[in-house]
Amino acid sequence: MDARFKIGDRAFKANYGRHEKMVTCPDCLGSTKVRVILGDGTELAIDCGGCDPGGYRGSTGAVKQYDYSTEARPYTVTSVKVSMDGVEYELNHFGGGVYWTAKDGELFATVEEAMADGERQRAEREADENKRLMAKTKDAKSWAWNATYHRKCIKDHEKQIEYHKTKVQICAAKAKEPA
Numbered sequence: 001m002d003a004r005f006k007i008g009d010r011a012f013k014a015n016y017g018r019h020e021k022m023v024t025c026p027d028c029l030g031s032t033k034v035r036v037i038l039g040d041g042t043e044l045a046i047d048c049g050g051c052d053p054g055g056y057r058g059s060t061g062a063v064k065q066y067d068y069s070t071e072a073r074p075y076t077v078t079s080v081k082v083s084m085d086g087v088e089y090e091l092n093h094f095g096g097g098v099y100w101t102a103k104d105g106e107l108f109a110t111v112e113e114a115m116a117d118g119e120r121q122r123a124e125r126e127a128d129e130n131k132r133l134m135a136k137t138k139d140a141k142s143w144a145w146n147a148t149y150h151r152k153c154i155k156d157h158e159k160q161i162e163y164h165k166t167k168v169q170i171c172a173a174k175a176k177e178p179a
């Protein structure tokens, strides 16, 4: 396999940066609540699981997504390695003593070619990552578990309230008894 670039050549490689952004939660549309209807017809409003950040914080109504920006940077080829795996270049980016590496398919003679490659990678990665983040919002199983859990807590507390109420009533009844 022949290397397309040689030591001292100027070439371009695509780089992309990732920027975090928040978008309206697709499950609760930003309201932070969703409704769950149980088998007996009971309808509950529970915290949306899609935009729940976890921990003790409540649902936020927004989910994280990523934007990627692409740029083509100029490099100078400082070393060329040809092996069974293909061609690998070592690159020196202007303005720093740090080295980058690139495989043969990642290095281009023009900015336009490098940008086209960067855009292709960006589209792939953006779609992939955002799909994964959105998939989290479809996990309805744990929401149902949450609803069941909270209902159980309510029942337990209701029982306790009833118990404490009877205690207060007994005290009040006793107080009313003539001495």
Ligand SMILES: [Zn+2]
Pocket: 025, 026, 027, 028, 029, 030, 031, 032, 033, 048, 049, 050, 051, 052, 059, 061, 062
């Ligand atoms: Zn939500």
